[in-house]
Amino acid sequence: MISSMQxxxxxDSLEPSxxxxxxxxxxxxxxGMFLSPDSRSCISDQSSIQTFVxxxxxxxxxxxxxxxxxxxxxxxxxxxxxxxxxxxxVDTSKDTVSQAKAxxxxxxxxxxxxxxxxxxxxxxxxxxxxxxVNACNFEMSHxxxxxxxxxxxxxxxxxPQLRGRPVRMQENFLAGWNYSI
Numbered sequence: 661m662i663s664s665m666q667x668x669x670x671x672d673s674l675e676p677s678x679x680x681x682x683x684x685x686x687x688x689x690x691x692g693m694f695l696s697p698d699s700r701s702c703i704s705d706q707s708s709i710q711t712f713v714x715x716x717x718x719x720x721x722x723x724x725x726x727x728x729x730x731x732x733x734x735x736x737x738x739x740x741x742x743x744x745x746x747x748x749x750v751d752t753s754k755d756t757v758s759q760a761k762a763x764x765x766x767x768x769x770x771x772x773x774x775x776x777x778x779x780x781x782x783x784x785x786x787x788x789x790x791x792x793v794n795a796c797n798f799e800m801s802h803x804x805x806x807x808x809x810x811x812x813x814x815x816x817x818x819x820p821q822l823r824g825r826p827v828r829m830q831e832n833f834l835a836g837w838n839y840s841i
Contacts (some may be wrong), residue, residue, distance in 0.1 A: 671723065671762040678827065681762040682834060683723075686783040688773040690766035691821040714739050714817045719750060719770050723760035723823050729798035730757045746771050756826040757782040763802065763824035765789070765809075785820060798835050805833040 667683065674681050709750075718732050725731070731754040738748040750770070767774035767785035775784045788809040800808065806822040813820065822829075 667781040674761050676761050680828075682765070683762050683788065684765045684769040686774055686785040687790075688704070688768065689770060690774060691762075691772070691819075692766075713738050713746070716746070716748075723757075723762045723764050723825075725759055725761075727755070727759065730754070730759055734776075755821070755823045756829060758825060758827075760823070760825040763828050764821070765802075765806065766821040766823075768818035769821055772818050775813070775818055777835045784816045785809065785818070788820075793834075797831050797834070800833055801831065802829045802833055 671681060680681075686809075716727060716735060716738050719735050734751040734754040736749045736751075738746055741747055769785060776782070777784055777787070780787050792805060793810060794809045796805065796808070802822055802824075806820055810820050
């Protein structure tokens with residue numbers, strides 16, 4: 661088991677001009693985490709939930725942002741659903757920022773769960789990634805790769821996400837990079 665704080669620490673320690681760090685997560689809520697000034701731990705009671713809803717301003721994807729200011733205020737209209745998940749609007753224009761030290765492919769969005777298929781022995785997202793990698797021979801840009809994976813898991817109630825440095829997005833998935841910082 662590895663925590664999101666450990667991932668953040670690893671990504672933060674990397675130099676993007678030397679290391680091409682791509683993170684692929686097939687786990688629930690893998691698109692990021694909530695950043696609330698008053699609440700950074702498990703929410704267990706109605707009062708804490710309301711405090712979270714009232715204060716959440718930013719969702720931070722784990723792409724190695726030591727300073728989240730470029731993505732501040734990327735959520736709005738947040739409300740807690742009866743399920744305990746949050747519903748909100750997200751400013752997706754802030755999904756790619758130049759300060760990112762990693763590229764993140766995640767199985768689902770912030771408030772979604774990642775589906776598992778017992779007959780596969782792993783998640784639908786993992787299966788879609790394996791099938792897409794085998795079919796594309798690493799000749800597919802990151803956004804095209806995401807679209808292909810999303811098509812393969814359509815109907816599973818999860819929305820794969822791509823976040824990271826804008827300059828990386830047109831490069832081929834898991835291929836060496838062709839830029840310098």
